[in-house]
Amino acid sequence: MLRRLSLAVAVAATTGFAWAAQPAPAAPSLPTKTDLINVYKDAVDNNADLAAAQADYLARKEAVPQARSGLLPQINAGASTGSTRTSLDTPSATLNRNTQLVQASLSQPLFRADRWFQLKAAENTTEQAQLEFSATQQQLILQTAQTYFGVLRAQDNLAASKAEEAAFKRQLDQSNERFDVGLSDKTDVLESQASYDTARANRLVAEQQVDDAFQALVTLTNREYSSIEGILHSLPVVAPIPNDAKAWVDTSVQQNLRLQASNYAVDAAEETLRQRKAGHLPTVDAVAQYQKGDNDALGFSNSGLPGEPHYGKYVDQSSIGLQLNVPIYSGGLTSSQVREAYQRLNQSEQLRESQRRQVVQDARNQHRAVNTDVEQVKARRQAIISNQSSLEATEIGYQVGTRNIVDVLDAQRSLYNSVRDYNNTRYDYILDNLSLKQTAGTLAPSDLEALGAYLKPDYNPDKDFLPPDLAKAAEAQLKAGAKY
Template sequence: MLRKTLLPLLLLAPLAQAVAAERATLMSVYAQVVEHNSDMAAARENYLARREAVPLARARLLPQVALDAEAGDVRSDRRQVEQRSGSLYRLSLDQPLFDLSRWFDYKAAQSENEQAELDFSAFQQQLILDTASSYFDTLLAEDNLATAKAELRAFDRQLQQTRLSYDAGLSDQNDMLSAQASFDRASANLIDSQRRSEDAYQALMRLAGQAQPALAGIRHSLPVQAPVPERAEAWVEQAMAQNLRLRASQAAVSQAGQTLRSSKADHLPTFNLAVGYAEGDSDLMDSSAHFGQRSGNQRDSSVMVQMKLPLFSGGGTSARVRQATHELARTEHGRTSLEREVLEGSRNAFRAVVSDVEQVRARRQSIISSQGSLRATEAGYEVGSRNIVDILDAQRDLYNAVRDYNVSRYAYIVDSLRLKQLAGSLSPEDLRELAGYLKLDYEPERDFLPSDLRG
């Protein structure tokens, strides 16, 4: 049921765009990916091509009707030269009555059609995850760039204060050099963050097929909750039953099994109904031995049941059976390997989301603790119990905590989507739900921290 409803949702997703006036949103980017991504276009054409396997196989079970027409001169040169002109029409119908090989080919084509649909759906799910990953990677890069800018400003202020203290004789050269080194490291971090931000936008442009404006950011109020159900085995069971790649591999096994049956059926007799009707010049219809003995038009009709029993085909039939047997074994081994992969992946993804939930909370608390530590260190410096190196270390710890917090909250979003993908339930609705927490006026330099934690 999931497979039947998933395709229309994904194919109609561009109709549900939510495009901001000046900022790109998650749904607007996804709509562009569906419309412009070349891999998506190739996957769609591959799916449309593969689903023609069923009508092609069905056609071999249905009547084959053909009309032949001839017109021309017939010349005979025996005792004397004779030449006549005429025309001939033949209508033939062939209908397989019993051909197990063709029937199993038809069943194999049905399995191929199911596999193609599941493969396409799995690709679409991967595209949803790729879109979200690229979008939030870009937001993370922007937040990290904003953090680097704030860090550089903080170290710049500290450097200026240290210079003033040094000029006034209140600090030594070691303090001056330490402050300068921290400022230089922050400058290098800013350059690296700028490059990473530009790279992230380039990756998003490649995915969506066009350049993107600034992105709407995600609110810090996004709920960070454990996955429901909260049991890993429940997600494993759902993944083993609904994972699209796994279901596609099962369809591949079914197709290989039907192909093997078709190959074995090549040893069996086949029965065919042949119906024919011909009308035309008698000399064109008969052999040249009777040329000129009859004149005028002639009508012939026939109904025959033809039986064909393969006796020897040079070993080709047996070779096809062996080939199909190995192919079936290959697909079964592939399915077993994929089952293990899905089993491991779903458990790992569940643990990742649970860990992300705890990390977001811990990282947020780490920011609070780092802010308190920095204030205490600055107060200690004022009374002479702390030195400039302690302040620089406290500032560095604070901004590292901010980076870790943003990494964990974006990892939570992507890991949650990955868990749903493994369980076979990921759909555009998950993106729409996330889009509800977007902040269209998100400014990274202001919003890279929750409002209640801004200094």
């Protein structure tokens, strides 16, 4: 009768649980683990990059009221007081004169084409800023998933490394036993020792990678986590819906947030060009002014001559009119600004085209990547089963003398490499799906909530890094092969 499968034995050695041989015991009561949605909420509340992007957006929004102010009335008020002392030689005398003045002025632009186009440019710039901030919010969703599943990826890799180390330790013990009874030579022991030492070193590296992954979560959210929920193996691995690359490209071209922002950047540049050209046009303002002060302050002095008007101590003066300004020559400034604005428009159009091409490429590549991931998950799952069967057959061959220790060690390495490849592909599938949605402009927190439905609160990487049915499938495949 075949011995218990090697992978199951290795997992049992590291966790005390052989998922191929017996049902799982009731899970002990553990502290509540952090799930994906809570990590995302922490990131929204504490992420420095998002806070900086929000501040940038709010600052750029102020361009609209600033530009609009140039079309609204300008009202100013002021007051002044002064004293003048005049000395006369003939006749010898000194005149002291005190002046007081209060005034208010109003100016209302009637025709300011440049300021109107400046307002339109500011409105487009604000729309661009809002879309860029929304794109940053989407990026945070993806970044949260990348960091969260980066921890799970590192934990699964560590679990596989522990199981591999345990398997090589078991092989080393067997080699020593066989050497002691004369069934093998010292070479087998040395080969087994080398493989075990390498596996132990790899496990130490994997432990560091787990610590690094958790630190990345701290950087993202400014919070520390002791454990997080893992993903269930029942997560559906299916092709994107719709499974049509052209449909994803069309959606991405229409809805990608960065591409939409670049459209507004072009519109803003067009309005800025119109603004600069309007610098050649005349301007018309309505102006009004009111002044009140003593007669000296306003230049109304009493001459004392017969027939001349006599002014009281204080005088009121008001005026209203239209002010026309026709630009004739400004040293070439306006023409230079027009040329600059034209090149800025050309630049924004080229950047938009570059962005569009990148979006099309990303949509196609990511759609293809998701479909490749779907097939790879199936293939790598089968590879684990096949490698498990191959390892068992190789170990049997070693026991009867038809295979050597190097064959056994190589088979064990292949098995655990296939385990890592399988888990990595599962996480690639999740992240490629989210990246495709981001490119299409449809990525939302609800996508994280949907993934949250497949998180396991009592996830234990040391026993959950593989679905329990794989070892059973490998055993069935091995038994079927033994019939031939």
